[in-house]
Amino acid sequence: MPPQVEILQPAQVSLGRLSGSTLQVRLSGSWKLKRGMPSPSAVTDALDAPPKSHRIAFDAADLGEWDSSLLSFIMRVVEVCKERGLDADLAGLPDGLKRLVELAAAVPEREGARSKPARHWFVARIGDSTLAWLDSAVAFLAFFGEVVRALGRFSTGRARYRRIDLGVVIQECGADAFPIVTLISFLVGTILAFMGAVQLQRFGASIYIADLVGIAVVRDMGAMMTAIIMAGRTGAAFAAQLGSMKVTQEIDALATMGLSPMEYLVLPRVIALVTMMPLLCLYSDFIGILGGAFVGWSMLDISWVSYLRQTEGAVQLGDVVGGLVKATVYGIIIAVAGCLRGLQCGNSSSAVGEAATRAVVTGIVYIVVACGLFAFIFNALGI
Amino acid sequence: MAASTDQRSAARPNGPRAAAGVHITVRDLTMAYGSFVVMHDLSFTVRRGDVFIIMGGSGCGKSTLLRHLIGLNEPAKGEIFYDAVNFTTTAPQGRQALLRRFGVLYQGGALWSSMTLAENVGIPLGEFTDLNPAEIREIAALKLALVGLKGFEDYFPSQISGGMQKRAGIARAIALDPEIMFFDEPSSGLDPISSRLIDDLILDLRDNLGSTVIVVTHELASILTIGNNSVFLDAEDRTIIARGDPKEMLAHCDIPRVRQFLTRGDGAASTARSHG
Numbered sequence: 036m037p038p039q040v041e042i043l044q045p046a047q048v049s050l051g052r053l054s055g056s057t058l059q060v061r062l063s064g065s066w067k068l069k070r071g072m073p074s075p076s077a078v079t080d081a082l083d084a085p086p087k088s089h090r091i092a093f094d095a096a097d098l099g100e101w102d103s104s105l106l107s108f109i110m111r112v113v114e115v116c117k118e119r120g121l122d123a124d125l126a127g128l129p130d131g132l133k134r135l136v137e138l139a140a141a142v143p144e145r146e147g148a149r150s151k152p153a154r155h156w157f158v159a160r161i162g163d164s165t166l167a168w169l170d171s172a173v174a175f176l177a178f179f180g181e182v183v184r185a186l187g188r189f190s191t192g193r194a195r196y197r198r199i200d201l202g203v204v205i206q207e208c209g210a211d212a213f214p215i216v217t218l219i220s221f222l223v224g225t226i227l228a229f230m231g232a233v234q235l236q237r238f239g240a241s242i243y244i245a246d247l248v249g250i251a252v253v254r255d256m257g258a259m260m261t262a263i264i265m266a267g268r269t270g271a272a273f274a275a276q277l278g279s280m281k282v283t284q285e286i287d288a289l290a291t292m293g294l295s296p297m298e299y300l301v302l303p304r305v306i307a308l309v310t311m312m313p314l315l316c317l318y319s320d321f322i323g324i325l326g327g328a329f330v331g332w333s334m335l336d337i338s339w340v341s342y343l344r345q346t347e348g349a350v351q352l353g354d355v356v357g358g359l360v361k362a363t364v365y366g367i368i369i370a371v372a373g374c375l376r377g378l379q380c381g382n383s384s385s386a387v388g389e390a391a392t393r394a395v396v397t398g399i400v401y402i403v404v405a406c407g408l409f410a411f412i413f414n415a416l417g418i
Numbered sequence: 419m420a421a422s423t424d425q426r427s428a429a430r431p432n433g434p435r436a437a438a439g440v441h442i443t444v445r446d447l448t449m450a451y452g453s454f455v456v457m458h459d460l461s462f463t464v465r466r467g468d469v470f471i472i473m474g475g476s477g478c479g480k481s482t483l484l485r486h487l488i489g490l491n492e493p494a495k496g497e498i499f500y501d502a503v504n505f506t507t508t509a510p511q512g513r514q515a516l517l518r519r520f521g522v523l524y525q526g527g528a529l530w531s532s533m534t535l536a537e538n539v540g541i542p543l544g545e546f547t548d549l550n551p552a553e554i555r556e557i558a559a560l561k562l563a564l565v566g567l568k569g570f571e572d573y574f575p576s577q578i579s580g581g582m583q584k585r586a587g588i589a590r591a592i593a594l595d596p597e598i599m600f601f602d603e604p605s606s607g608l609d610p611i612s613s614r615l616i617d618d619l620i621l622d623l624r625d626n627l628g629s630t631v632i633v634v635t636h637e638l639a640s641i642l643t644i645g646n647n648s649v650f651l652d653a654e655d656r657t658i659i660a661r662g663d664p665k666e667m668l669a670h671c672d673i674p675r676v677r678q679f680l681t682r683g684d685g686a687a688s689t690a691r692s693h694g
Binding site: 195283 | 515522524525541542545590
């Protein structure tokens with residue numbers, strides 16, 4: 036026996052006139068969201084056409100099942116009536132529906148609550164973006180100034196912070212970063228050596244791979260790769276930690292206790308990263324050179340000893356110091372960007388993710404800018 | 419914790435700092451986020467030892483007012499005085515000294531998640547007293563015991579329930595025996611029994627520490643049980659529309675929105691009935 040299928044009439048609206056000035060809206064059929072929402076345009080058209088209506092009444096005698104689709108229809112008709120100064124008589128509607136209409140209209144819309152989509156000219160948008168970027172740069176500089184003040188208090192022993200927090204952060208952004216720094220630095224060393232090997236082999240100058248890799252890694256790539264790793268790893272972590280603390284009001288709790296979040300939270304992170312970055316950079320330089328030596332030994336038959344001697348001759352102390360100075364500055368940038376974005380975090384969980392993303396982007400942008408400035412300055416100084 | 423909450427609610431405190439007089443004065447305070455005015459022209463006073471309730475519907479600006487009182491937000495206009503000290507114009511150094519006289523319980527407890535309960539309570543003791551670590555630990559354990567968390571010293575906030583987190587937050591707020599305690603929605607999200615325990619605790623602390631207590635809440639039971647002074651913030655008028663003892667307000671106030679709030683919506687109907 037085939038299953039019984041109930042055939043539901045679709046939602047229908049028909050219009051009629053009760054008296055000269057009353058438009059009657061007859062509702063029939065099944066009004067369900069899954070079957071679509073009828074438009075009130077027929078009602079609006081009837082109101083626009085003569086004779087002029089002063090009142091709308093509803094007739095729901097043939098109405099079947101209904102849900103929010105009917106409520107929405109009624110609300111839109113009521114809204115149209117309100118706009119035109121007409122009476123909407125709900126007496127003919129089911130009691131439950133009347134109560135829902137009253138509930139939806141119970142709290143009037145708050146003035147100014149509705150946000151209006153802003154439309155701007157292309158030039159205005161460029162202007163807004165530029166001003167926003169300038170504001171962001173000013174905020175970064177102001178925050179950096181506060182960090183310098185906090186470092187001043189730290190150097191005179193007046194800063195309030197927990198030493199155990201400093202130890203934990205040093206471990207997090209120092210020892211815990213070793214594996215990823217090792218992997219990336221070794222691979223960067225091997226990639227640089229491969230690229231050089233292809234060209235230098237043609238001229239029988241394979242041994243100069245050691246010079247190429249050594250100078251590139253020590254002067255720039257070691258500091259740069261460590262900075263990129265730490266921006267993605269530690270800068271994002273700083274922003275997420277401080278952002279979560281902001282969401283859960285932990286930072287407010289510090290502030291109202293008379294403790295400075297700058298000294299208590301930002302200072303240990305800046306000190307930890309600034310002290311660990313040069314050490315990680317030095318380690319990265321060493322591993323990068325080993326990566327190059329591995330390629331020299333495996334592809335070009337250069338012995339480990341010859342490779343390292345050639346590197347020793349090529350790399351000057353000034354190159355190493357220059358790389359370490361860069362790493363220190365990159366460390367300050369990453370820590371300041373991470374902490375700034377964390378403290379600027381909004382009050383929702385999604386804002387924490389945004390803060391972490393912004394910390395990484397800000398960190399990397401300023402690192403690249405700083406790298407360019409270093410190239411200019413070192414060139415001018417002949418280093 | 420001997421006397422019941424109801425018997426003690428209106429009683430004045432008899433703690434060490436109990437003394438008559440105005441403790442907090444708010445004068446013509448306007449609170450705004452950018453150009454959006456949340457509340458305007460708020461003026462009220464809180465007497466020493468009051469359990470002062472800031473009440474009103476959801477989203478009317480109660481917590482924003484609390485944030486202004488504790489210096490987390492700056493007023494768009496107006497002044498806040500603690501005793502005779504103008505908190506609004508005080509320099510950061512002086513403001514920090516004032517803040518140490520406050521204890522604040524935030525809505526979610528705001529315990530530092532990377533620290534144990536004892537460390538949370540011990541932080542203010544370590545920073546602002548000369549106690550040694552053993553003494554700090556002892557006082558922290560005592561404060562936790564006062565809020566019924568004896569033995570939980572080495573638990574992390576994530577290891578305890580929401581109600582216990584609130585109580586631990588209170589223990590941290592009272593670590594330095596504050597003169598003024600601020601509670602932001604202390605009962606929200608708690609079952610009725612836990613709410614009642616928190617209410618008892620607030621009165622106990624007021625009575626025994628002699629503190630002035632400011633409570634932001636819209637929990638009717640708490641308002642009528644512990645409050646002896648209050649302001650009612652109205653979202654529509656964006657200002658205070660009633661002030662005084664909440665019980666008196668319930669008995670005599672004929673402002674429909676206040677009655678509706680204090681009678682869970684029955685007030686307007688009953689007022690209409692009595693007038694009809």
